[in-house]
Amino acid sequence: METLAHDIAEAPTPRAWFWEFLRHELAPYPGRAMTVARIVLAVTLVMIICNTFRIPFAFVGGIYALVISRESPRATLSSSGRLLLLAAAGVAYILVSVQFVASVPLLHFLWIIGTLFLAFYALTVVTNYGAFVALALVIGIALTIWDRHVPAETNVEDTLWLALAALIGVVVTSGVELAFRPAQPGNDVVLPLADRLGAVYSVLICYAERRSLDRASEERVIRLGALGTSTLRRVLRRSDYSPQYRAQMSAVVALVGTLVDLTTALTQLSFESVNMDQEHLRSLAAAVAISAPI
Numbered sequence: 001m002e003t004l005a006h007d008i009a010e011a012p013t014p015r016a017w018f019w020e021f022l023r024h025e026l027a028p029y030p031g032r033a034m035t036v037a038r039i040v041l042a043v044t045l046v047m048i049i050c051n052t053f054r055i056p057f058a059f060v061g062g063i064y065a066l067v068i069s070r071e072s073p074r075a076t077l078s079s080s081g082r083l084l085l086l087a088a089a090g091v092a093y094i095l096v097s098v099q100f101v102a103s104v105p106l107l108h109f110l111w112i113i114g115t116l117f118l119a120f121y122a123l124t125v126v127t128n129y130g131a132f133v134a135l136a137l138v139i140g141i142a143l144t145i146w147d148r149h150v151p152a153e154t155n156v157e158d159t160l161w162l163a164l165a166a167l168i169g170v171v172v173t174s175g176v177e178l179a180f181r182p183a184q185p186g187n188d189v190v191l192p193l194a195d196r197l198g199a200v201y202s203v204l205i206c207y208a209e210r211r212s213l214d215r216a217s218e219e220r221v222i223r224l225g226a227l228g229t230s231t232l233r234r235v236l237r238r239s240d241y242s243p244q245y246r247a248q249m250s251a252v253v254a255l256v257g258t259l260v261d262l263t264t265a266l267t268q269l270s271f272e273s274v275n276m277d278q279e280h281l282r283s284l285a286a287a288v289a290i291s292a293p294i
Contacts, residue, residue, distance in 0.1 A: 024219065024223075027219065027223075034180070035069070038069060038176055038177065038180050039065065039066065039069045041176050042065040042069065042172055042173040042176040042177075043062045043065045043066065045172045045176070046058070046061040046062050046064075046065050046168055046169050046172045046173070047061070047062055049061075049168055049172065050165060050168060055161060055164060055165055055168065056158065056161040056162070056165065057141065057158075057161055057162045057165040058165055059165075060137060060138075060141065060162060060165040060166050060169065061165045061166065061168045061169030061172070062169065063137060063169070064083065064087075064134060064137075064166050064169030064170055064173070065169045065172065065173045067083065067130050067133055067134055068080045068083055068130075068169070068170065068173045068174075069173060069177075079130065079131075080170045080173055080174045080177075082128075082131055083130070083131055083134040083170060084166075084167065084170045086131055086134050086135040086138075087134055087135070087138050087163065087166040087167070087170070088163070089135070090135050090138035090139045090142070091138060091142065091159060091160075091162065091163040093139070094138075094139065094142040094143075094146065094159060095156065095159060097111065097115075098111070098146050098155075102146065102152060108146075112143055112147070115139060115143060116143075119135075119136050119139055119140070122135070122136075123136075134166075138162060138163070138166060141162055142159055142162060145158045145159055145162070146159075188235055189232055189235055189236060189249055189253070192231075192232055193232070193252065193253065193256050195224070196224050196256050196257075196259075196260050197256060197259075199217065199220045199221040199224050199260070199263075200221060200259055200260060200263045202217040202220070202221075203217050203218070203221050203263050203266065203267060204263070207266070213267060218267050221260060221263050221264055221267060222264055222267065224260050224264075225260050225261055225263075225264035228257065229253050229254070229256070229257035232253045233250065233253055236249055236250055236253065
């Protein structure tokens with residue numbers, strides 16, 4: 001009880017916790033600078049195009065560029081196609097359904113309620129929240145367009161401008177990702193795996209040599225453990241690699257993910273290693289070092 005009371009007494013203040021949270025979230029890691037550069041370039045190009053040609057709803061294209069962008073160019077390209085289909089489906093739903101309710105105020109009011117209900121219901125059942133945001137954004141803006149007391153032709157025109165802004169965001173972001181796509185096939189899977197194995201090696205070698213674990217290595221493996229391997233599995237599942245390669249790399253991804261999880265748990269333990277433990281840790285670290293290039 002005294003230990004528990006001592007831990008509670010030393011709990012960080014909300015301000016200290018907030019700054020520690022920001023420092024942890026904004027810490028650099030391999031590939032982050034390139035990801036940020038791709039996102040900034042895509043959003044900037046979208047806004048330049050929309051402002052040059054005076055395309056309404058330019059902010060929608062910028063939001064789509066932010067939602068589409070992923071850590072891996074291959075994952076971004078896959079996400080862009082899905083979001084484009086959802087945006088088109090949202091615009092088609094609005095244009096088809098509104099013609100039955102536009103002239104009747106009561107039906108128009110019920111249509112708005114039903115559309116919002118479907119949107120919130122979809123939020124509770126979907127697993128891809130990025131795709132839902134893209135769909136909900138188009139539907140939400142389209143609802144406000146059709147709630148104006150203007151000719152129907154004007155509303156149809158503005159709805160199509162909305163679809164064009166979303167299309168520009170998807171196309172420009174996809175083009176940027178294609179330009180930054182790795183030349184060597186498989187880099188979007190191999191490099192993240194090598195990064196994870198490198199983080200595991202830095203932790204194991206510290207324990208094997210009875211050195212204190214530095215904060216950078218600890219935060220790196222914890223971050224990778226929290227990140228998980230879902231993105232890598234998704235890239236493999238939607239890739240055009242051979243079935244044999246996908247099966248082999250899926251097994252490697254699962255093993256590396258388990259190794260990262262075990263190493264993350266190891267950093268939270270306090271123990272004194274004996275000579276036999278050190279030998280095992282050195283052997284494991286050597287195996288990880290050999291496997292890192294894969």
